Structures are given as structure tokens and as C-alpha cells.
Amino acid sequence: xxxxxxxxxxxxGVGGTSIWKEIHELLPLEHTxxxxxxxxxxxxxxxxxxxxxxxxxxxxxLLQMGAKIIVVACNTATTxxxxxxxxxxxxxxxxxxxxxKPAALHTKTKSIGILAxxxxxTSALFAKTSDLYSKDNRVVEVVGKGLVEQIEKGQKDAPxxxxxxxxxxQPMLDAGIDYLVLGCSHYPYLIPTLKKILxxxxxxxxxxxxxxxxxxxxxxSLGLLTDEQQKTPEFFTNxxxxxxxxxxxxxxxxxxxxxxEF
Numbered sequence: 631x632x633x634x635x636x637x638x639x640x641x642x643g644v645g646g647t648s649i650w651k652e653i654h655e656l657l658p659l660e661h662t663x664x665x666x667x668x669x670x671x672x673x674x675x676x677x678x679x680x681x682x683x684x685x686x687x688x689x690x691x692l693l694q695m696g697a698k699i700i701v702v703a704c705n706t707a708t709t710x711x712x713x714x715x716x717x718x719x720x721x722x723x724x725x726x727x728x729x730x731k732p733a734a735l736h737t738k739t740k741s742i743g744i745l746a747x748x749x750x751x752t753s754a755l756f757a758k759t760s761d762l763y764s765k766d767n768r769v770v771e772v773v774g775k776g777l778v779e780q781i782e783k784g785q786k787d788a789p790x791x792x793x794x795x796x797x798x799x800q801p802m803l804d805a806g807i808d809y810l811v812l813g814c815s816h817y818p819y820l821i822p823t824l825k826k827i828l829x830x831x832x833x834x835x836x837x838x839x840x841x842x843x844x845x846x847x848x849x850x851s852l853g854l855l856t857d858e859q860q861k862t863p864e865f866f867t868n869x870x871x872x873x874x875x876x877x878x879x880x881x882x883x884x885x886x887x888x889x890x891e892f
Contacts, residue, residue, distance in 0.1 A: 644782060655842070657846055
């Protein structure tokens with residue numbers, strides 16, 4: 631495997647671009663290829679076998695494109711499929727899990743909220759992590775039903791989304807949380823709206839930077855970090871490329887964004 635091969639990233643749609651941004655910022659020389667499986671979004675409501683099948687499909691496509699490492703930029707796919715992927719392929723995989731640990735270690739009210747998909751909250755891997763760090767804390771878990779679909783439609787700032795969030799967050803506010811953990815890579819795009827709803831003392835945590843640092847660490851340890859400026863970042867979606875493009879940093883013309891059946 632050449633160190634000039636790309637970092638492959640996939641998600642159940644456009645949300646994992648929040649993870650891509652952190653990786654691109656930390657590793658600007660790396661060539662990145664992003665797959666948005668928006669046709670099958672959200673993964674969070676699907677059975678585990680289906681999530682594994684879709685994760686294998688995405689992995690195979692990224693391997694065809696020459697990926698040297700694969701970032702599973704989807705909490706649901708990580709918690710349900712990453713063990714299968716790691717046992718089936720020799721390429722390294724980086725996963726993403728809700729950042730419960732920092733919230734549990736720093737909470738002063740001993741009450742933390744986790745907003746995630748059903749697929750993440752009901753997975754065995756999440757249960758194991760949650761049990762480990764939530765012994766002394768009250769953990770309010772809420773399924774963000776309908777949120778991924780709104781973001782996939784390009785409606786992240788719509789009044790309807792704010793209304794949905796107010797309803798979803800109410801049990802957390804009633805419990806006096808001081809940390810909100812975002813357990814879905816789509817949800818960082820809701821942070822401006824979340825800040826309107828949550829009291830100022832509530833800290834919002836997502837996993838993007840931790841994933842970027844782990845990606846760098848693994849590439850470094852394998853001698854796969856590139857030292858030359860690479861090609862333009864590439865983004866592929868099996869749905870509307872414009873929705874994906876609108877989530878990328880300006881100027882967007884510097885990225886390749888295309889429709890691809892996969």
C-alpha cells in the first residue's frame with residue numbers, strides 16, 4: 631500500500647462530511663475520497679444485518695478506489711458493523727462512537743444527554759461504552775428521530791428542525807444536563823440550532839476531532855502519512871450532489887462532487 635493512496639471515508643449520507651472537515655484540517659496533504667450512501671439513509675432505523683451489508687458495500691467501493699485506510703464516519707455503522715469489517719479485511723478501519731467519556735469525566739451536574747440514532751443506542755458496543763462511563767451519572771438517551779432525514783433533504787436550518795429539537799431535548803433539560811453528546815455524524819450541522827435551545831452552560835461534544843487524531847495516529851504508526859500535496863478531495867453521493875456540496879467549506883469549486891451509483 632502506497633502512502634500516496636487516499637483516505638477513504640463513508641457515511642450513511644452527507645453527515646460524515648463533519649468528520650471529513652476535521653480530517654482534512656488536521657491532514658491537509660492527504661488525498662480524501664468521501665462516499666455518501668444517501669439513498670440508504672438513515673442507517674439508524676435498519677436492522678444490524680442490513681447495516682453490515684451496506685457497510686461492506688461501501689468498503690468494497692472505497693477499496694476499488696485505492697483507499698489505504700477507511701474511516702467509518704457513521705456512529706450506527708461503527709457500533710453495528712466495524713467488528714465485522716475488521717475481521718473481514720486487512721485494511722485499517724477507524725470508527726466513530728459517541729464521546730461519552732469526556733462528558734462523564736467533566737459533568738458537574740452528574741447528568742449528561744446523548745442524542746443519537748436508534749441503531750447506535752441499541753447496539754452492544756454502545757451499551758458497553760455507556761456502562762463503562764455512566765456508573766456515577768444520570769444518562770438521558772434520546773433517539774433523534776427524523777433529524778437525519780431533514781439534513782439529507784438540505785433542511786438543517788428549517789424552523790421544523792428547531793421545533794423537533796425542542797421536543798427531543800426537553801427530557802434532557804428537565805434532567806439538568808450540562809453536557810450534550812452528539813451520537814451521529816449528521817448532528818454537528820445542528821449545533822447552531824442546538825445553541826439557541828440549550829442553556830449557555832451546556833457543553834456540546836462531538837467526535838470529529840478525536841476521529842481525525844486517531845486517523846493520523848494510525849497512518850503515522852503504519853508509515854502511511856503522505857508528505858506531498860495530494861489531489862483534490864473527491865465526494866461521491868448516490869443522491870443529489872447539490873445537497874452534499876452545500877455542506878462543504880467555501881470556495882466549493884475546489885472540490886470534486888459527483889453523483890455515483892454504488
